[in-house]
Amino acid sequence: MNTTRRNFIKKTTTAAAGLSLLGTAANAMSAKSYSNIIGANDRLNVAIQGLGRRYFSFIDGIASKKSNVRLKYLCDVMPSQLDKAQKRVSKKIDYKIKSEEDIRNIINDKNIDAIFMATPDHWHTPGAIMAMQAGKHVYLEKPCSHNPRENELVVAAQQKYNKVVQMGNQQRSSLESQEIIGDIHKGIIGDVYKAVAFYTNQRGKVPVPVKATPPNGLNWDLFQGPSPRKEYTHDTWNYNWHWYGWDFGTAEMGNNATHELDIARWALDVKYPEYVDVIAGKRQFKDDGWEMYDQMEATFRFANNRVIQWDGDSRNAYQKYGRGRGTIIYGSNGLVLVDRDGYELYDLKGKLIREKKSGGKEDGLALGGGGNITTRHVTNFFDAIRGKEKLTSSIEVGAVSQMLTHYANIAYRINKGFNVDENSGKIYDREAMKLWSRTYEPGWEPKI
Numbered sequence: 001m002n003t004t005r006r007n008f009i010k011k012t013t014t015a016a017a018g019l020s021l022l023g024t025a026a027n028a029m030s031a032k033s034y035s036n037i038i039g040a041n042d043r044l045n046v047a048i049q050g051l052g053r054r055y056f057s058f059i060d061g062i063a064s065k066k067s068n069v070r071l072k073y074l075c076d077v078m079p080s081q082l083d084k085a086q087k088r089v090s091k092k093i094d095y096k097i098k099s100e101e102d103i104r105n106i107i108n109d110k111n112i113d114a115i116f117m118a119t120p121d122h123w124h125t126p127g128a129i130m131a132m133q134a135g136k137h138v139y140l141e142k143p144c145s146h147n148p149r150e151n152e153l154v155v156a157a158q159q160k161y162n163k164v165v166q167m168g169n170q171q172r173s174s175l176e177s178q179e180i181i182g183d184i185h186k187g188i189i190g191d192v193y194k195a196v197a198f199y200t201n202q203r204g205k206v207p208v209p210v211k212a213t214p215p216n217g218l219n220w221d222l223f224q225g226p227s228p229r230k231e232y233t234h235d236t237w238n239y240n241w242h243w244y245g246w247d248f249g250t251a252e253m254g255n256n257a258t259h260e261l262d263i264a265r266w267a268l269d270v271k272y273p274e275y276v277d278v279i280a281g282k283r284q285f286k287d288d289g290w291e292m293y294d295q296m297e298a299t300f301r302f303a304n305n306r307v308i309q310w311d312g313d314s315r316n317a318y319q320k321y322g323r324g325r326g327t328i329i330y331g332s333n334g335l336v337l338v339d340r341d342g343y344e345l346y347d348l349k350g351k352l353i354r355e356k357k358s359g360g361k362e363d364g365l366a367l368g369g370g371g372n373i374t375t376r377h378v379t380n381f382f383d384a385i386r387g388k389e390k391l392t393s394s395i396e397v398g399a400v401s402q403m404l405t406h407y408a409n410i411a412y413r414i415n416k417g418f419n420v421d422e423n424s425g426k427i428y429d430r431e432a433m434k435l436w437s438r439t440y441e442p443g444w445e446p447k448i
Contacts, residue, residue: 044068044070044114044386045070045112045113045114046069046112046113047071047075047106047114048075049075049106050123051078053239054118055116057371058139058378059092060092072109075101075106077219077220078217078218079101080217101222103130114139114382114385118168119141121249121254121255122226122227122249126225138165139165139168141168142169142398143254144398145406147435147438149437150437153446158396166377167397169258170259170376170393171262173374173380174376176338176358177343184329189331190332191331191332192268193332194308194330195307196309197311198326199256199311199324199325201256201315202315206243207288209289210234211234224247226446227248228439249292252293252312256312256325257310257408258402261405262393264308264329267336271302273301276298278299278412278417281294284315293412294315295316296310296408298408300404300408325340341358377392403425413435414432414435
């Protein structure tokens with residue numbers, strides 16, 4: 001049955017052919033029994049790794065009867081996360097789901113077709129590569145990589161193993177974003193020359209990390225995974241890993257700028273920049289444990305005099321652009337403001353010419369987010385596996401946008417701007433190139 005099911009997923013089978021194969025046996029079955037057989041053959045078995053803020057946004061897409069998906073595993077290195085997730089998911093899914101601590105056990109399960117990866121950033125590329133090597137498709141949350149070298153590796157792995165890899169920058173699945181960016185490419189605002197991507201939040205103080213015993217039940221060794229081993233520090237595992245150095249996180253650029261910068265790059269129809277520079281620093285709560293910038297202005301200059309600017313404030317919630325996040329695209333004949341809720345089109349006099357709202361709900365600032373766009377992104381992933389649709393955010397496309405966040409982080413860390421090869425994406429700066437990759441725990445190096 002497993003072989004039959006996999007063959008069904010790889011190529012479309014007509015209903016007529018199915019009836020022919022079943023012959024008179026089909027006539028002897030009830031309609032419900034026959035439907036169950038076809039459903040089992042076409043069904044995708046999936047798992048979710050990482051049960052923090054993001055995982056629940058996948059559930060509506062997984063639970064939909066139209067998706068014909070069965071969630072077989074929930075996976076996390078913290079038992080309390082598993083328990084909470086089981087209770088929460090049971091409100092949407094009425095069958096038993098296995099709990100698993102170690103993703104490697106799930107990867108080794110030949111009955112699993114796809115894995116949703118919503119772990120801390122340092123796990124994303126190594127975990128995705130392991131999954132692809134085992135024949136799994138991957139829904140890979142942003143950031144798709146922890147550093148530029150991983151960007152190269154995850155794309156190369158997808159090409160080598162020929163698996164479906166959807167990056168979790170879900171606004172690519174917004175019908176409104178697709179519509180207006182298509183119109184921008186057709187010239188609705190004339191020649192585009194600049195995009196401003198922005199984000200504000202009101203994140204508060206975080207504890208100063210001090211050495212401590214890992215919380216009860218936490219598998220600290222497995223949490224670290226590919227990252228070199230170190231002693232646990234208080235409150236690291238529960239989201240604050242984002243701000244405690246570069247071992248696990250990618251700061252706010254990898255955490256949130258990924259989304260808006262992707263929209264900006266898509267709208268301007270550009271690839272790698274020619275020059276990158278940033279102004280950034282820790283501006284608020286200077287005595288707390290936050291180790292990275294909490295405010296950044298980044299500039300990415302492209303060929304043909306096009307530019308993308310990033311304006312991000314993690315801990316100052318004043319909405320200077322009238323909303324918490326979004327992207328403004330400037331053209332010779334007007335501008336467009338696009339976000340997860342839709343878009344607004346203005347002429348050069350600032351008059352609103354056209355607008356469209358999604359009518360749905362996609363959280364922009366709340367931890368975890370989720371909503372109609374994510375659900376559409378998830379179902380697009382399933383349809384792409386079955387060969388019914390093209391991915392809205394293939395890893396090859398998503399990884400290019402991710403590079404913008406890596407460039408900005410590197411410029412911040414070396415405290416200077418640099419030139420970039422617009423064709424290869426490599427940096428023309430020796431000091432910057434030292435941060436192209438990272439050090440891994442021996443035995444955990446991602447390889448393809």
